Amino acid sequence: MNPIINEITASQVKKDTTPFKVGDGVKVHTKVREGDKERVQIYAGIVIARKGHGIHETFTVRRMSYGEGVERVFPVNSPNIDKIEVERESEPMKARLYYLRNRLGKAAVLVKEKRYEAPAAN
Numbered sequence: 001m002n003p004i005i006n007e008i009t010a011s012q013v014k015k016d017t018t019p020f021k022v023g024d025g026v027k028v029h030t031k032v033r034e035g036d037k038e039r040v041q042i043y044a045g046i047v048i049a050r051k052g053h054g055i056h057e058t059f060t061v062r063r064m065s066y067g068e069g070v071e072r073v074f075p076v077n078s079p080n081i082d083k084i085e086v087e088r089e090s091e092p093m094k095a096r097l098y099y100l101r102n103r104l105g106k107a108a109v110l111v112k113e114k115r116y117e118a119p120a121a122n
Contacts, residue, residue: 009055023090023111029082048097089114
């Protein structure tokens with residue numbers, strides 16, 4: 001990317017973002033304005049894609065709502081994102097999990113979870 005654009009957008013890039021990857025189950029806390037009030041709404045699902053870099057980086061979260069798959073794309077550096085919580089970590093087998101779109105029911109949210117092994121006792 002152009003170094004001039006990087007310099008201009010450097011102040012807008014968030015430095016305290018939670019590290020997450022494709023396949024992780026996340027809760028995205030977004031700020032919603034209704035009239036003169038502001039509240040935080042949570043969107044929970046599986047990250048199926050991350051695209052871009054720098055100020056233009058986005059991620060797609062998919063969840064099942066009343067048996068229908070719903071996807072939403074969030075900019076990583078958006079001021080409307082309050083925080084991102086990682087519910088469960090996974091071992092992604094691919095860079096994009098678009099194959100989850102073709103699955104139905106419980107299989108649509110199944111991703112290989114990360115195994116935690118206890119340290120060996122000496």
